[in-house]
Amino acid sequence: MSLTIGDTAPDFDAETTDGPISFHxxxxxxxxxxxxxxxxFTPVCTTELGYMASIKPEFDRRGVKIIGLSTDPVEGSMEWSKDIAETQGTAPNYPIIADTDHTVSKAYGMLPADVEGDPTQRTPAQNQTLxxxxxxxxxxKIKLVLIYPMTTGRNFDEVLRVIDSLKLTVEHQVATPAQWQPGGDVIIAGSVTNDAAKEKYPEGWQEPKPYIRIVPDPTAD
Structure with a gap:
């Protein structure tokens, strides 16, 4: 099953490094x-899990929970955490799911439906879609899906940027332009009529084209 933006994130029960959870x-x-x-114990992911742990306060500040997923059992992730702490300076400070039966991976379209057997016998290359x-x-609901190759470390600062944009849309009905950073100008969402926009932005907006209505970031100081 392939999941995309707007789909309901599959619910599941799982064991994690912080104990059992029901995802929703x-x-x-x-x-x-x-x-x-x-x-x-994969090299690129070692750097990723350590970096994610180091910036967890930024996610906390935004009201965002973090959870990792591995096909390894809990014990494997716990041992790996020691290496992450040693080499990256910060051990994972968020739960890591032990998806040892591939249930979560399959539900989220990250492994083929016919994958089975002992996950510790599968190589990282066999699991590269994870x-x-x-x-x-x-x-x-799923708001963003990113898929990276095994050889390219993920940019979690970009994930924070996207979350800032998503929350702006929910709270202020604006969209964000290319290369936007918090505090930069935003675009009034197309779903907002001009009459409604005048109430929200009585000082008006820049309008280089009728379909582009630019205003300052409403959360900027």
């Missing part, structure tokens, strides 16, 4: 980031 209950009223890796990032909203 674990998300609660928060935003969430689910990111996967093919196996424990390089995904899913951003999930409080409504349990």
């Amino acid at each position: 209950d674990w998300i609660g009223d928060s935003w969430a980031v689910l990111f996967s890796h093919p196996r424990a 390089r995904n990032v899913f951003v999930i909203g409080p409504d349990k």
Whole structure:
């Protein structure tokens, strides 16, 4: 099954390095980031899990929960965490799902439906489609899907940027232009009529074309 933006994120029960969870209950009223890796003790993912741990306060500040996923058992991820702490300076400070029966990976379209058997006997190359990032909203809908090759480390600063944009859209009905950074000008969403926009932005907006209505970031100081 292939998941895309707007789909409901599949719910599941799983063991994690922080104990058992029911995914939708674990998300609660928060935003969430689910990111996967093919196996424990892989080099690029070692750097990723360490970096994600180091910037977790930024996700916390935005009300976003983080959870990793591995096909390795909990014990494997716990041992790997020691290496991550040693080499990256920060151990994972978020749960890592032990998807040992591939249930979650298959539900999220990250492994083929016919994959089976002992996950510790599968190589990272066999699991290379597990390089995904899913951003999930409080409504349990998928807001972003990123898929990376095994050889390219993921840009989690970009995930933060996208979350900032998504939250602006929800809270202020604006879109963000190319290369936008927090504090930059934004675009009034097309779903907002001019009459409604005049109420929200009485000082008006820049309009280089009738379909482009530019205003300052409403959250900027």
